[in-house]
Amino acid sequence: MTTSEAAVRERLTRALQERDEEIADRWVELQMEQALLDTDIGEAELREEADALIKALVPGLQSGVPVDRVVTSTPVLYEAVVGLSLRRARAGATPTATSLAVLALKEALLRAVQRDTRDAEELFASAVFMNRLLDVAGALSFETYVEGREEIIRRQSQQLMELSTPVVRLWRQVLAVPLIGTLDTARTQVVMENLLQAIQDHEALVAIVDITGVPTVDTAVAQHLMQTVNAVRLMGADCVISGVRPSIAQTIAQLGIDLSTILTRATLADALAAAIKLIDGPGPDGDEGDGR
Amino acid sequence: MALPGESILASRGTKVSARAQSRRPPAPATYPVRTEEDLLTVRHAVRAATVEVGFGLVDQTRVVTAASELARNAYVHGGGGTVTLEYPHEPSGRRGLRLIVKDDGPGIADLDAALTDGFTTGTGLGHGLGGARRLMDEFTVRTGRGEGTVVVATRWTVR
């Protein structure tokens, strides 16, 4: 660290401590002016964020960490930037607006420094330092924003998946899951979880998985179906697959997928008939007699 | 500054330590695997860790089972070793649990075979590696003849 950088740090720290109100006011004002924040984040909230971030900058500057690492290695500062960005992401601001909002702090800060000194060289050094310091915050803000949105999307697709796999009770001790759409790994996990829990809750003996709404059955889908059937069997219940259309039956045969150990039926009605027969059979788990 | 493209292991370091002070995820902890009893201790520790991270019941079971497989491998095939638990974080709030299972055993000569043929039916031995891999989101193995084995496996709360 050169002596001039030390001086810049000191000057900035003093500005942040002595002119904190002024900087926060100006920063909030700039963000309102940018009018990019087409969200319901109010002025009071902006002001609160500003106060927190300005306060957090002080220990960062005093830490002696190289300027381009100050934001990421000062916990309280890092949290302030991340928190701000996530709130914007949730409130529906654009990533550009979010980054620009963070970068607007530079202008507010520089103005405060300008009131303490008119020395061109010193102002220039301060500006360069602030750019290095806050560009990192802008980038972090952008990255956090993107991750935050991805998180929201992940949550939503998870919720959608859970909504789209209802387990219904068709008969005493007979449950059914109508599958609509494809059956990938994530979906299979949700189906298994819901189905097995329902089997336990209802003490069901047969579970019907209806694939009428599944457009194609390839090796991966077949494997996922097998997994579901196996899990149902481990619970001590039987599994019937229904809704096997002729075209799907042909595909399964052509792919050489072995579903021979699984009871399959063309329609849900046929499957229900088979299920009732299984329950009314001699053994309650369908595995009658002492096969030896 | 961690950019999205960097490897997870390399980039999360600063973030974890930065967050450690504000939300205090538990510090990484290492457990020995030298006796049968140690296997149970590891299982208890991993179960507690999955609860701490906030996994649902099925994910808890997945992670504890994977840990049990890996720790047993280290104990049986590696002649003992250690299990370290880490708590990776993403700024978005996504949390995870990372298992680092090390042993100084003979190493795995044919890793591909150990991973593909991973599961045991009947009385066969099997390394349980392939199975454990299916239970976790991220899974890497570093091994070689005479070099011991390090398995790093992570599961995230929301994928």
Add this chain to the structure above:
Amino acid sequence: MTGQPQPGVPILRLGDVLVTGLLNELDDRTAVAFTEELTERISAEGARGVLIDISRLEIIDSFVARTLMELTTVARLLGARVIVAGMRPPVAITLVELGIELVGVETALNPEQGLAALGWRQAPQPPEGARRGTAR
């Protein structure tokens, strides 16, 4: 949480059926001891069926799975049919993802249904051996 092996899992006898359970903390020694004791009891008492309640198991890894498969095989060789009852849903999901099929092991939803499948029925017997009362 002392990790001490639990000595002697109780094995009850109901007619020609042996009823027992597995504890969560199953280690090698306990597993071997348990298999040995059960094998002796089957042969000594001429049991025709064995019901193993696993509803307390919070995980089944490949070691526990292997123990269950071995028990089933040994019992079958001695002329007894084994039913494993009460597997928890998360355990079942994890097992199939792990790639373990529990080859040859019969399962039941709960001990009562397992006993019914083994031909040990309560009197008066409901029409198809189905459970009554608690169905929601």
